[in-house]
């Protein structure tokens with residue numbers, strides 16, 4: 449039994465909170481800075497790593513997972529691919545690095561991915577998925593989970609796929625209840641999520657559009673049987689949401705901590721990325737999320753987006769935080 453301190457309800461099951469993978473955002477630098485400033489997720493998925501043809505894995509291809517700061521027990525590398533041999537090559541390499549568990553991406557909606565029958569482009573092909581799992585699962589040294597959408601174009605594809613998934617030992621099935629065609633627009637389809645979750649014999653992780661503690665309470669009220677929850681953009685926008693959900697009450701944004709987080713991302717990405725243009729590009733991606741914490745967020749975002757030098761960027765960041773009285 450797990451009790452929410454300060455909350456007004458008891459959870460019958462222990463909650464497990466997962467950080468969603470956001471490519472270009474939640475890399476090793478983000479994950480380490482996040483934990484230092486805002487606390488720990490129970491599990492974190494890496495942004496996808498694509499399979500590679502051939503015999504070897506170049507160190508640059510897996511640089512997100514090689515650093516010692518990555519906790520091998522709580523970080524789950526995610527693989528995007530559709531060739532069982534290539535998948536096993538990469539998965540075995542990741543196991544050799546100490547990772548216990550692997551996730552298969554069946555959710556990526558980008559046309560250049562789905563066209564090649566990867567990501568959610570595989571969801572209309574249950575037999576293909578069955579053959580892949582028949583080959584991969586017995587040869588994998590550890591557990592496999594999958595991350596799926598409702599379908600590529602048709603929101604009932606996952607329902608039809610579920611009997612196949614139920615035949616295999618999966619550690620969990622993470623469901624983002626949108627179709628690939630939707631991308632990230634429109635709303636999540638909670639009715640279809642419920643249907644798929646009811647059909648699934650594996651532990652199900654809910655993922656999608658939890659941006660506030662009220663969203664979380666709402667979903668949790670509707671799906672009390674679900675104990676595993678994955679959050680991405682909501683914590684990128686407001687990193688205090690993790691603590692709010694754990695404690696059961698809203699934690700207000702502390703701009704000094706947010707600034708500290710920003711500064712770590714800026715400093716470490718400055719070392720990792722070559723040249724000011726790359727650093728500015730990366731920081732602008734973060735501000736697409738952070739700016740939501742500032743008054744006149746659109747103006748703040750625009751002022752950051754217009755920066756063409758590091759000096760200008762530093763000035764605009766100082767101004768944004770100063771207006772909040774944080775520096």
Ligand SMILES: Cc1cc2nc3c(=O)[nH]c(=O)nc-3n(C[C@H](O)[C@H](O)[C@H](O)COP(=O)(O)O)c2cc1C
Nearest residue numbers: 468469470471495496624655656657658679680681
């Ligand atoms: C910029 C961006 C990058 C993403 N990268 C990945 C990825 O590498 N692997 C993956 O499974 N999902 C990826 N996703 C999907 C998220 O993990 C998640 O399923 C989606 O954002 C819905 O959850 P949220 O509303 O909590 O963000 C990405 C989403 C965005 C917006």
